[in-house]
Amino acid sequence: MAFEGLAERLQGTIQKIKGKGKVSEQDVKAMMRDVRLALIEADVNLKVVKEFVKTVSERAVGVDVMQSLTPGQQVVKIVQDELTNLMGGEQSPIKFNTKPPTVIMMVGLQGAGKTTTTGKLANVLRKKHNRKPLLVAADVYRPAAVQQLETLGKQLSLPVFSLGTDISPVEIARQALEKAKEEHYDVVIIDTAGRLHIDETLMQELKDIRALKEPDEVFLVVDAMTGQDAVNVAESFNEAIGITGVVLTKLDGDTRGGAALSIRAVTQKPIKFVGMGEKMDALEPFHPERMASRILGMGDVLSLIEKAQATVDEQKAKELEEKFKTQTFTLDDFVEQLQQVKKMGPLDEILKMLPGANKIKGLDNVKVDDKQMGRVEAIIYSMTPAEKTDPDIINGSRKKRIARGSGTSIQEVNRLLKQFDEMKKMMKQMTGMASGKGKKKMKLPGFDSLFK
Template sequence: MAFEGLAERLQGTISKIKGKGKVTEQDVKEMMREVRFALIEADVNLKVVKSFIKRVSERAIGQDVMKSLTPGQQVIKIVKDELTELMGGEQSPIKFSQKPPTVILMVGLQGAGKTTTTGKLANVLRKKYNRKPLLVAADIYRPAAIKQLQTLGDQLSLPVFALGTEVSPVDIVRQALEHAKEEHHDVVLIDTAGRLHIDENLMQELKDIRALREPDEVFLVVDSMTGQDAVNVANSFNEAVGITGVVLTKLDGDTRGGAALSIRSVTEKPIKFVGMGEKMDALEPFHPERMASRILGMGDMMSLIEKAQANVDEEKAREMEEKFRTQSFTFDDFLDQMSQVKKMGPLDEILKMLPGANKIKGLENAKIDDKQIGHIEAIILSMTPAEKTNPEIINSSRKKRIAKGSGCSVQEINRLLKQFEDMKKMMKQMTGMTQKGKKKMKLPGLDSLFK
């Protein structure tokens, strides 16, 4: 996940100051030195780093902080506020046209994931905003671009407007806009051509397309793995054709996160969406405050709740809660719950959204991938009804039989049994954390998985 190195460094730094009853100017300076190193290591633009450190230092050394009852907590709040502001302050929504169709121009360099992102965005618009999008294949230069968009359209059951590679992109877009009006599409997503680098021909073509009708949004798709180059690309596109927002792809990958932290300050354009995986539903609106919370180890409860509400069956969740109350939760139920939570994304990433989850012992052992789900299913299906209900009766001979029936090793059986118990213990710890507060936030299905 992006920001992992930065998060680890920042969390280690703020933990030193968190519980201090008195914070000196020297404490703040030492903390800021560590924060500076962490940001530079994360490939954040140097000017952005200097500006950030200056703002935090000035606020942290103020009288209100130094004389407060909880100065350590106040400094951390300042870091979070400034980190949030650095990434845009608040989530920037899509600007829909008052006179449909809304036209969204997708631009970017070749290889950034523009065509795939166009499909993902169309999927989001249909599911979350109840829109009727039309995908337009206006990239006539890359041989597979049109076919790729059509394949995505088929996969998502969304229409794609294409006229092949012999018609100019401007004519394609002109006819697509007419088609959208005739078929009552309220959003038109135009997948434009990319290049390996920025050139005059590319920019002129984009200007000609814009001249047909001023788009409501111009989204620049950039690969967050490219670090500072992503910021440079964003600047160039913004100066040449004007962009209204940025979509960062591969933010779930092994990226240091510098692009996400720099791009808003340098371009003054908001990050609208972030790509968090390869699946077609793995595109999320970018929430600066939530991302700042996650970087500082404070969790991201709102995103977690939204994921749960979108992917977990409420009725099944209630059934599971009842089973826990009556002590009748079985391995079959466990598998069912795992399948539901799996729809929300990788389990280890889901757990990291919980406040304080980074301090929970055993969290690192909770990683479960698709292959493991298949193994779990095979193991559970090889158990007898009695074993599913009372796993404590599974002795050595039973494990050998289950291993033979599932095609798994005895070690895998042991691992699953331990994992089942570990997760229950982990949820007990989490429940203890939430019960200290006045209100307990309820996560449909997720609570049931770990109680």
């Protein structure tokens, strides 16, 4: 995940100062030296690093901080505020035209993931904004670009306008806009051509498409893995054709995150969306304050709630709550919950959104073993309805049959049954605490076998 190295360094640095009852100028200087190194290592633009360190230092040695009751915590709050400001301050939503269609141009270099992002964006607009998008295949140069967009359109059941590769991109865009008006599409997303590097021909073509109808948004798609090059590309595109926002792809990859921290400061254009995986729903609006919170190890509860709301069936959640209360939770319910959680995304990423997750020893190295999750499901599916409802009846011979049917071992069956039993005990504790009957210390059930 992006920012991991930066997060680790910054969290270690702020931890030293956080609990201090008194903070001197020397403390702030030492902290900012560490912060400066952490940002440089994360590949943040040097000019941006200088400005950030200067702003935080000036605010941190102010009278309000030095004389406050919790100066350490005040300094941390300043770092969080300035990190948020660095990335744009607040989320920048799409500007929809009051007279449809809203026109969005997707621009960028080859290999940044522009065509895939075009499909993802259309999917987001249809699902979350209730829009009717038309995708336009205007990249006639890259082999199979038109075909790729058409395939994505079929996969997502979204319309794609294409005229092959023998007609100019400007003409394709013109006819697409006409079709959108005739057939009442309220968003037109134009997938334009990219190049391996910026050249005059590419820029002129983009200017000509732009001249057809002033687009409401011009999104530059850049690969977060390219670090400082992403910032240079953003500057060049902004100067040549003018962009309204940036979409960062591969932010879930092994990237240092410097591009995300630098692009907004250098171009003064907001990061609108970030690509967080290969699936077609793995495009998220960029929230600077949430990202700053995650970098500093304070969790991202709002994003976690949004993920849950998007994937969890509300009626089923109510039924589950009732089962918790009445202690009638079965192994069928358990496997259903497992599937709901899987829909939210990689479990190790979800865990990191929890406040204080940075303090859980070894969480950085936790990787969820999807195969093991599959084996848990296979074990439960190999049980009879009676066994799933009442696991206490599962004796030695039944365990042999279940292990054989699921292609697992008796030890794995035993482990699952033990974990399920621990989970039920935890629910009993939670129910007791909710009704004020007990104040036992809660502990999470041992799902160690899901991790490697």
